[in-house]
Amino acid sequence: MTNDEMGAWAWALILLSAGITLACLLLGRRLHKLGLTLLILVSVWAAVWLVGDRLQDSDWNNLTGWVDCRTSCDVWDSVGLWFLFGPPVVVVVAVVAATVVAAIDRFRARHRT
Secondary structure (H helix, E strand, O other): OOHHHHHHHHHHHHHHHHHHHHHHHHHHHHOOOHHHHHHHHHHHHHHHHHHHHHHHHOOHHHHHHHHOOOOOOOHHHHHHHHHHHHHHHHHHHHHHHHHHHHHHHHHHHHOOO
16 A cells, blocks of 8 residues: 555545544434533543554554555554544544534524524
8 A cells, every 4th residue: 555545544534533423413412412422522532542642652553654654554554644633633623513513503592583
C-alpha cells in the first residue's frame, strides 16, 4: 500500500467514525438528551485518543510507522494515523453539529406560534 492509499484509508475510517458519532447525536436529540449524549461521546473519543497515544508511544505494532512508510505502508500505519487524527476531528465535527442543532432547536422554540 502506498502512502496515498494509506491516507485514503485513514480518512475513510475518520468519516465512518464521524458518521457513527453523528448518528448517536441524532439519537440523543430525539431522546431530548443532546447535552448528555455529547458529553458521553466526547469522553469516549478522548479515551480512544489517549489509548491510541499510549499505544503509539509504546510503538505497539509499529503504529508510528505512518510517518516514514512511503511505499510500503500497511494497515497498522493507517490505524496509527487514525488514532492520531481521528478522535480530534470527530470531536470537532460532533461539537459543531451539536451546537448547530441546539441553536436551530432554540430558534424554533422561540418562534413557535
